[in-house]
Amino acid sequence: MKIGILALQGAVREHHRMVEACGGEAVLIRKVETLSEIDGLILPGGESTAIRRLMDRYGFTEALRSSGLPMFGTCAGVILLAKEVVGQETGHLNKLDITVERNSFGRQVDSFEVELEVRGLEERALAVFIRAPHIAVAGNDVQVLSEVDGKIVAVRSDRHLGISFHPELTDSLVFHKYFMDMVKENISKKMSV
Amino acid sequence: MQQTGTERVKRGMAEMQKGGVIMDVVNAEQARVAEAAGAVAVMALERVPSDIRAAGGVARACDPRIVEDVMNAVSIPVMAKCRIGHITEARVLEAMGVDYIDESEVLTPADEVFHLKKDDYTVPFVCGCRNIGEAARRIAEGAAMLRTKGEPGTGNIVEAVRHMRMVNQQVRQIAVMSDDELMTEAKNHGAPYDILKEIKAHGKLPVVNFAAGGVATPQDAALMMELGADGVFVGSGVFKSDNPEKFAKAIVEATTHYQDYELIGKLAKELGTAMKGLDINQLSLEDRMQERGW
Numbered sequence: 301m302k303i304g305i306l307a308l309q310g311a312v313r314e315h316h317r318m319v320e321a322c323g324g325e326a327v328l329i330r331k332v333e334t335l336s337e338i339d340g341l342i343l344p345g346g347e348s349t350a351i352r353r354l355m356d357r358y359g360f361t362e363a364l365r366s367s368g369l370p371m372f373g374t375c376a377g378v379i380l381l382a383k384e385v386v387g388q389e390t391g392h393l394n395k396l397d398i399t400v401e402r403n404s405f406g407r408q409v410d411s412f413e414v415e416l417e418v419r420g421l422e423e424r425a426l427a428v429f430i431r432a433p434h435i436a437v438a439g440n441d442v443q444v445l446s447e448v449d450g451k452i453v454a455v456r457s458d459r460h461l462g463i464s465f466h467p468e469l470t471d472s473l474v475f476h477k478y479f480m481d482m483v484k485e486n487i488s489k490k491m492s493v
Numbered sequence: 494m495q496q497t498g499t500e501r502v503k504r505g506m507a508e509m510q511k512g513g514v515i516m517d518v519v520n521a522e523q524a525r526v527a528e529a530a531g532a533v534a535v536m537a538l539e540r541v542p543s544d545i546r547a548a549g550g551v552a553r554a555c556d557p558r559i560v561e562d563v564m565n566a567v568s569i570p571v572m573a574k575c576r577i578g579h580i581t582e583a584r585v586l587e588a589m590g591v592d593y594i595d596e597s598e599v600l601t602p603a604d605e606v607f608h609l610k611k612d613d614y615t616v617p618f619v620c621g622c623r624n625i626g627e628a629a630r631r632i633a634e635g636a637a638m639l640r641t642k643g644e645p646g647t648g649n650i651v652e653a654v655r656h657m658r659m660v661n662q663q664v665r666q667i668a669v670m671s672d673d674e675l676m677t678e679a680k681n682h683g684a685p686y687d688i689l690k691e692i693k694a695h696g697k698l699p700v701v702n703f704a705a706g707g708v709a710t711p712q713d714a715a716l717m718m719e720l721g722a723d724g725v726f727v728g729s730g731v732f733k734s735d736n737p738e739k740f741a742k743a744i745v746e747a748t749t750h751y752q753d754y755e756l757i758g759k760l761a762k763e764l765g766t767a768m769k770g771l772d773i774n775q776l777s778l779e780d781r782m783q784e785r786g787w
Binding site: 307308309310311312313314330345346347349350353354357375376402403406407408409410411412413414428429430431448466469470 | 498513590
């Protein structure tokens, strides 16, 4: 299974390590043409405004909006996947029917790590929240996977997984395995069609 | 239980900045230009390094009003500098909610013997380094991010290149060293043994290392990435150029696509004049900011 990691800016190396640790093949994606080579895409953490600007400049915004690839967004990545972002007129990729609020746990001095319970999973996940966003509203087709202080921090829909935090800064493979299972499901669905 | 200020949280913040450009700004308007250009963070300052050089006198931490203005103006992280060893300047910046503090040789040192004990703070720190000894000492003190010192405010990349090459070369040497050679290596560099062990185990520094101190053109930024920088600080380069808006964008793109030479050529063609540079040999030893730090 080939998992792409959008390598414009941010924690690219860490996701690479996680994908390989889960037994997948990690591919760094810097040009849109390479999107056709992969089975799923990770949108890493970084600065969402910086990543968005580079996505526009290199045709990723259009290409990803019309793409059927399974996608996994962490932190800045979930902001990119959201349909709505508080304080912005429009969302970026409009993949997940959610409204995200940026920096909703405060500034860097308030950033924290915590062990998270994930709905449907026995294993807890170690999660690092860095100037993290949260999911203020989740649509009907969106399944809530985890919350912190009553704030939604992990969601999934059919092909999209969005989380507010950084498992890639830890050795906890829970969410990467979860995503790769989603990718596997998507591949077998495509085969049966 | 939620834990703030952990090593993972502080180092992780710097990991998120990788591949990005951090720009010096002196007011809210410049901060907005930097954010719109795609900067991953801004450094709030009273004066950019080249103006600090020109002004002379004692350079202190920035007026808190400027820091506050910049924090209110942008949603990207805001960094600010404190003097080497100035506990109170650092604590004040932390209390204001600054996202990262640069214990910086660009300002006049407050302590000529000791650096801050940075692991006592919840806020993460970045520090300058020229070699593995300085890098390892700063990490052991709690720095969550490093940058080359270069020679700030000169628009001359030569020192940043020297420092980046030196640190990376020394990391490579340590990575292949046998265990019984490591203690003497630590002694020779004045580097904490445990940090060298960590470097040897992972084959790399335990924190990110950005380029800083002399980046004046998109080509300079790309060169530093080529040499293994995790990202780039641009000080005087952006807002001392003819067209800061264009310049800022060009530096950001050149940093991301540092091996796309056609693109970098195109970016550079559209720019006006870069900041005027200074020959390092014209600077006397006491005028070299990189000599500050111990």
